[in-house]
Amino acid sequence: MGKVILTGDRPTGRLHLGHYVGSLRRRVELQNQGGFDKIFIMIADAQALTDNADNPEKVRQNIIQVALDYLSAGLDPAKVNIFIQSMVPQLTELTFYYMNLVTVQRLQRNPTVKQEIKLRGYSESDDGSDNKAGTPVGFFCYPISQAADITAFRATTVPVGEDQEPMLEQCREIVRKFNAVYGETLVEPEILLPDNAACLRLPGTDGKAKMSKSLGNCIYLSDSAEEVAAKVKGMFTDPGHLQVSDPGKVEGNAVFTYLDAFCKPEHFEKYRECFVGRKSSFTFNSLDEVKAQYRAGGLGDVMVKNFLTAILNETLDPIRARRAELEKNIPAVWEILRRGTDAAVAEAEITLSAVRKSMRIDYFDDPELTGMGK
Ligand code: TRP
Numbered sequence: 001m002g003k004v005i006l007t008g009d010r011p012t013g014r015l016h017l018g019h020y021v022g023s024l025r026r027r028v029e030l031q032n033q034g035g036f037d038k039i040f041i042m043i044a045d046a047q048a049l050t051d052n053a054d055n056p057e058k059v060r061q062n063i064i065q066v067a068l069d070y071l072s073a074g075l076d077p078a079k080v081n082i083f084i085q086s087m088v089p090q091l092t093e094l095t096f097y098y099m100n101l102v103t104v105q106r107l108q109r110n111p112t113v114k115q116e117i118k119l120r121g122y123s124e125s126d127d128g129s130d131n132k133a134g135t136p137v138g139f140f141c142y143p144i145s146q147a148a149d150i151t152a153f154r155a156t157t158v159p160v161g162e163d164q165e166p167m168l169e170q171c172r173e174i175v176r177k178f179n180a181v182y183g184e185t186l187v188e189p190e191i192l193l194p195d196n197a198a199c200l201r202l203p204g205t206d207g208k209a210k211m212s213k214s215l216g217n218c219i220y221l222s223d224s225a226e227e228v229a230a231k232v233k234g235m236f237t238d239p240g241h242l243q244v245s246d247p248g249k250v251e252g253n254a255v256f257t258y259l260d261a262f263c264k265p266e267h268f269e270k271y272r273e274c275f276v277g278r279k280s281s282f283t284f285n286s287l288d289e290v291k292a293q294y295r296a297g298g299l300g301d302v303m304v305k306n307f308l309t310a311i312l313n314e315t316l317d318p319i320r321a322r323r324a325e326l327e328k329n330i331p332a333v334w335e336i337l338r339r340g341t342d343a344a345v346a347e348a349e350i351t352l353s354a355v356r357k358s359m360r361i362d363y364f365d366d367p368e369l370t371g372m373g374k
Contacts, residue, residue, distance in 0.1 A: 005030060006155035006189075008042030008085070011062035012052065015069040016218035017312075018211035021199040021261045022161035026192070028074040030159065039080040040153045040344060041070060043337070046086040047146070050139040051120060067333050069221050072323035077336045083344035084337055085149065090348035094148035094355060095141070101177045102144055102170070110143055112166045119214075147171035151186045152348040159192040162200045163210075182358040186351075198260035207236030207254045222323055225313045232309045237301045244280075244300040250291045255304055262311050263287050270314075274307040 007023060009015065015024065031039055043066050048059045063084060070082055085091060107113060117135050126134030146167050150158055151174075158168055168191040175186040194200050201210055204217025211218050219231050237255050241248035250256045268285050275282040280298060284290045290307075293299040326333055356362040367373050 002037035003035065003157065004153055004155045004187075005036050005039040005157050005159065006042065006150050006153045007040075007159050008044045008149065009066055010044045010048040011059055011066045012048050013062055013213040014065045014220045014222050015073075016211050016213070016220045017258075017261075018161070018202040018204075018218070019069075020073065020221060021196075021202050022194060023159050024070070024073050024075075026159050026194065027080075031074075031076060031079045034079075036157070038153070038347075040155070040347070041075060041080050041082045041340075042085050042149060042344075043067065043082070044085045044149070046091070047142050049086075050136060050142050050145075051116075053136065053138070063337075064330065064333060065222075067337055068323055068326055071326055071333065071336070072319045073221060074319075074322075077340065081340040081343050082337060083340040087341045088152070088344050088348050090345065090352040091145065091148045091152055093352060094152055094348075095145040097355065097359065098144050098147055098174050098178070099141065101174055101181070106170070106173075107140055107143065110166050110170055112163055113140065113143060143167050143170045144174070147174040150189050151175060152351045153344070154187040154351060155189045156187060157192050158189050162193060165191060165193075178355075178358075182355075182360075185354050185358040196261060198257045202261055203236075203254045203257055205231050205235045205254065207252065219312070221316060221319050223316070224320070225317070228312050228316065229309045232305050232312065235305065235308075237304075241301065245297050247297040248294045248299070248301075250294055255301070255308055256291065256294075258308055259287055259290070259304075259311070262308075262315060264311075267307075267311050267314075271307055271310045274310060275303050277303060 005027070007027065009019060009023075027039070027041065030036060043063055045059050045063060048062075049056060052059055067082060071077070075082065117140075120139075122135040122139075123133045143166070147170065150168075150171050158164075160168070168189065172188050175188045178186050203209060204211045204215055205219060206215070206217040208215055208217055219228055223231070232255075235254055235258075238249040238253050240246070265286070272283065275284060277300075282293060282299065282303075284293070290299070290304065294304065353362070357365070360366075363369055364372070
């Protein structure tokens with residue numbers, strides 16, 4: 001059995017730094033290390049529709065944006081298959097069969113579903129008076145559809161952010177249940193989380209728990225250098241750090257969390273001038289030294305923010321340059337998606353055939369049943 005990656009994103013907007021450190025950067029590394037036989041990256045449009053049924057245009061327009069983000073971040077179509085979820089009908093069929101192996105109560109206990117229902121403000125009751133009331137069934141069931149996504153490609157490894165942990169747990173349960181009921185058929189996947197705590201859940205620029213488009217606290221991979229500088233300038237730091245001379249807090253300070261996620265040893269030499277000021281200057285050789293000075297007082301937010309801006313723009317410059325190139329030939333990007341989707345359909349069909357066989361619903365292939373071709 002080979003090593004296979006499947007992961008993906010909902011196309012509801014452009015991808016941001018949270019996506020980048022949470023999963024995208026890792027995918028590019030895994031692709032380049034070459035330790036996997038196959039890598040599938042899915043643009044989860046069908047999942048995006050589960051809470052955007054009234055706005056398919058948004059999903060439609062963002063498919064190409066996510067594809068551009070993927071390719072400009074360094075995913076290489078020669079090494080990975082990028083495809084569109086809804087164009088692989090086998091996923092829908094698998095979902096329908098898996099639904100019988102999951103209870104309503106188990107879905108209700110899924111912490112991510114619970115939290116997302118709250119976030120979207122779906123009310124507890126639907127008495128028919130308000131068409132916004134209640135939770136859409138498709139949305140409620142998306143962990144099942146996600147299990148179909150993963151198992152269809154016989155994925156062994158799913159690189160995702162921490163918020164997806166309950167999805168993976170539920171997928172593994174479905175696999176075990178299926179194999180117990182119908183015989184060994186599906187592959188049980190492992191989650192692959194970021195190894196750096198800051199990357200597990202990158203806070204928004206407002207310091208809130210998560211970078212998220214709906215909270216308007218994102219830095220996008222496609223933001224210009226000026227936009228990045230302006231967003232970092234406005235970032236949440238330590239509200240108690242009023243004077244430069246005051247001691248500052250590093251914990252819960254989004255600027256330092258971003259530095260934990262992005263700063264590399266070579267940045268101290270490279271961006272030394274960020275810490276040279278009119279009133280005071282510092283020479284730092286590690287992030288620990290920057291933190292210690294900030295805690296002690298005397299180091300202002302502006303210097304630390306300038307340092308972060310330099311690092312973020314160094315990371316994003318090549319991504320922006322590749323995006324500008326790719327944007328010149330959008331049909332070529334759609335062609336990459338079409339090819340990736342064709343390959344994904346072929347792969348998912350192998351699993352679906354095995355599933356139908358194990359469930360003994362492959363009627364026409366069974367001469368014992370039909371007497372055909374005997
Ligand atoms: N739920 C993921 C997200 O929030 C997208 C997704 C859909 C996914 N199916 C998946 C991720 C399967 C990993 C594996 O972006």
